[in-house]
Amino acid sequence: xxxxxxLLAWIEALPISLAMKESAWLFPAFESVHVIAISLVVGSxxxxxxxxxGLTSNKKPVSELAGEILxxxxxxxxxxxxxxxxxxxxxxxGYFDNTPFRLKMLFLVLAGLNMAMFHLFAYRSVxxxxxxxxxxxxxxxxxxxxxLLWIGVVLFGRWIGFTIQG
Amino acid sequence: xxxxIAAWLASTPASMVIQSQLWIIPxxxxxxxxxxxxxxxxxxxxxxxxxxxxxxxxxVSQTAQRYLPWIxxxxxxxxxxxxxxxxxxxxxxxxxxxxxxxxxxxxxxxATTAAFQITVRRNVAFWDLAPSHRPWAKxxxxxxxxxxxxxxxxxxxxxxxxxxxxx
Numbered sequence: 280x281x282x283x284x285x286l287l288a289w290i291e292a293l294p295i296s297l298a299m300k301e302s303a304w305l306f307p308a309f310e311s312v313h314v315i316a317i318s319l320v321v322g323s324x325x326x327x328x329x330x331x332x333g334l335t336s337n338k339k340p341v342s343e344l345a346g347e348i349l350x351x352x353x354x355x356x357x358x359x360x361x362x363x364x365x366x367x368x369x370x371x372x373g374y375f376d377n378t379p380f381r382l383k384m385l386f387l388v389l390a391g392l393n394m395a396m397f398h399l400f401a402y403r404s405v406x407x408x409x410x411x412x413x414x415x416x417x418x419x420x421x422x423x424x425x426x427l428l429w430i431g432v433v434l435f436g437r438w439i440g441f442t443i444q445g
Numbered sequence: 446x447x448x449x450i451a452a453w454l455a456s457t458p459a460s461m462v463i464q465s466q467l468w469i470i471p472x473x474x475x476x477x478x479x480x481x482x483x484x485x486x487x488x489x490x491x492x493x494x495x496x497x498x499x500x501x502x503x504x505v506s507q508t509a510q511r512y513l514p515w516i517x518x519x520x521x522x523x524x525x526x527x528x529x530x531x532x533x534x535x536x537x538x539x540x541x542x543x544x545x546x547x548x549x550x551x552x553x554x555x556a557t558t559a560a561f562q563i564t565v566r567r568n569v570a571f572w573d574l575a576p577s578h579r580p581w582a583k584x585x586x587x588x589x590x591x592x593x594x595x596x597x598x599x600x601x602x603x604x605x606x607x608x609x610x611x612x
Binding site: 303304307317318321335430434438 | 470
């Protein structure tokens, strides 16, 4: 078994973690980057989700819209992940024990699973519903779930700041 | 004068409710961030099209017409959720230099976005025929993007600049 308290203590003792903890401006700087990156991740995914639901961008084929947006989404997700990791380092044990943080991670995993399921199943028949509306039922379910899960990620993310200890 | 407005706001029943119900501020902030998500992503989509980085199957004016209404609608949501935060914590926001600069940049962002929308409406060809020959238009788009990005940074900084209680 991994000794989690020891691992968290090791993370908090890293030079980068100490710098994050001691500096007055490093944490808000990374937090600002995190908010911008996550805003763009959620907003860009929402554009695709709304197309999957058949609500907006309906003149564009689903595959074309997804193809032009999602590579940017992945790049921004990496920025959100790295800036989030920096914030985690500043107070590793505090985040680990924080319920909203755990719920945020759970919703992140669920959003990832939803996306994986969509690509494995509904998206295989995209050639049948790529143009116009209505989109496939599976696509609508994936789009709706994605919107809800990402709103949850933002909600629990914001809640961390009001509940974290230490 | 701002200090007396802040003091008055803090004494209103609406402010008391927001201050006493601990779930209101984080919920309103979540709505605010979702509004920011819509604005930044819409601005991003228009800029990616202007710079030829994505969405080439639509014209600049089609892209602008697709995303500009979402920017304005989200700004209404942002103004309302922002107003609730000001009512709840007036001193923390109104007297805060980060908030004041945020409002200045917001005015600039609204002005340049409106100017862009007006030129798109007046002359579709200006943007669609030879956008690569319009370097200043691209410079304006880039400046607008940076102003939009600076606004949430200043917004986050409100939480880190402590307003002197005696001010």
